[in-house]
Amino acid sequence: MxxxxxxxxxxxxxxxxxxxxxxxLRRLMAEIAIDVGSMVQARQFYGDISVxxxxxxxxxxxxxxLKKIVLGLVNHSxxxxxxxxxxxRVAPGGHDVEGGCVLNITVTDTSIGMLPExxxxxxxxxxxxxxxxxxREKKSELFYVRELARLLDGNLSVHSAxxxxxxxxxxxxxxxxxxxxxxxx
Numbered sequence: 001m002x003x004x005x006x007x008x009x010x011x012x013x014x015x016x017x018x019x020x021x022x023x024x025l026r027r028l029m030a031e032i033a034i035d036v037g038s039m040v041q042a043r044q045f046y047g048d049i050s051v052x053x054x055x056x057x058x059x060x061x062x063x064x065x066l067k068k069i070v071l072g073l074v075n076h077s078x079x080x081x082x083x084x085x086x087x088x089r090v091a092p093g094g095h096d097v098e099g100g101c102v103l104n105i106t107v108t109d110t111s112i113g114m115l116p117e118x119x120x121x122x123x124x125x126x127x128x129x130x131x132x133x134x135x136r137e138k139k140s141e142l143f144y145v146r147e148l149a150r151l152l153d154g155n156l157s158v159h160s161a162x163x164x165x166x167x168x169x170x171x172x173x174x175x176x177x178x179x180x181x182x183x184x185x
Contacts, residue, residue, distance in 0.1 A: 017151075018062045018065065018151050018152065019062050019064065020060060020061060020062055021060070021061075021062070021063065022058060022059070022060050023058070023059060023060075023061070023063040024057060024058055025051065025055065025056065025057050025058070025059055025090070025103075026051070026057050028063050028066065028067060029049060029051055029090065031067065032049065032067055032070055032071065032088070033047075033049050035071055036049065036071070036074055036086070036088070039071075039074060039075065039078055040078065040085055040086070043078055043081070045078060045081055045083075045084060045085040045086070046084070046085030046086075047074070047085055047086050047087075047088075048085070048086075048087045048088070049087075049088040049089075049090075050087075050088070050089055050090070051089075051090040051091075052089075052090065052091035052092065054091075054092055055090055055091055055092045055101075055103070056092065056101050056174075059101060059103070059174040060100070060174055061152065061172070061173075061174040062151075062152060065148050065151055065152055066152065066172070068145075068148055069105075069145055069148050069149055069152075069154075069156070069170060070088065070105060070107065070170075072141060072142075072144070072145035072148070073107040073145060073168045073170075074086050074088070074107055075141070076141055076142055076145070076168075077107055077108075077109035077111065077166065077168070078109070080109060080111040080112075080166070081109060081110065081111050082111075082112075083110070084109070084110025084111075084165075085109070085110060086107060086108065086109045086110075087106075087107070087108045087109075088105065088106070088107050088108075089104075089105070089106045089108070090103065090104070090105050091103075091104050092104070093171055100173045100174050101173070101174050102171055102172070102173050102174075103170075103171070103172050103173075103174055104169065104170070104171050105169075105170040105172075106167055106168065106169050106170070107167070107168045107170075108165060108166070108167040108168075109165050109166050109167075110165050111165050111166055112162065112163060112165075113160045113161050113162045113163055113164045113165050113166055114158075114160040114161075114162060114166060115162050118160075119158060119160060122142055122158050123142055123143050123146050123156075123158075124143065125140040125143040125144075149170055149172065152172045152173075153172065153173060154170055154171060154172030154173075155170070155171045155172075156168065156169070156170050157169050
């Protein structure tokens with residue numbers, strides 16, 4: 001089973017391209033916090049978001065795609081939980097070769113984690129038929145989230161150990177951010 005067209009559109013997997021604009025990271029994270037709050041409250045989990053003080057506030061990039069990536073990862077994490085919740089951390093990762101800020105975003109969950117063989121297949125969209133439709137759709141969702149990260153020239157990786165939860169790590173350069181940096185105050 002493939003993701004429905006509606007699901008693809010909600011993840012932004014339509015040929016729309018990247019729209020680079022200046023944006024306020026504080027405002028974007030507040031929007032994400034509202035959405036995450038609704039998601040975790042509906043499922044009776046917790047959600048925690050923090051942004052490192054030394055993270056630039058004003059950046060240049062595509063905030064809509066960045067938001068879709070983070071919410072896609074949170075949604076995937078929540079679908080794997082029985083108890084607990086998710087934590088989102090945002091921190092700078094230095095500067096890219098063009099002088100822009102590299103933004104590191106991690107989404108960590110309290111799930112049971114994954115076995116090594118599951119990690120090998122986490123970003124492969126499943127096209128086979130079988131009894132595990134939900135598992136295939138979850139894999140496909142992560143495939144499309146990673147494709148969104150690639151649209152931003154970002155890197156999305158996953159770290160997990162069975163019994164210890166899962167951490168998704170996104171590193172993405174915010175183009176021209178060095179010219180638009182200001183403090184959080």
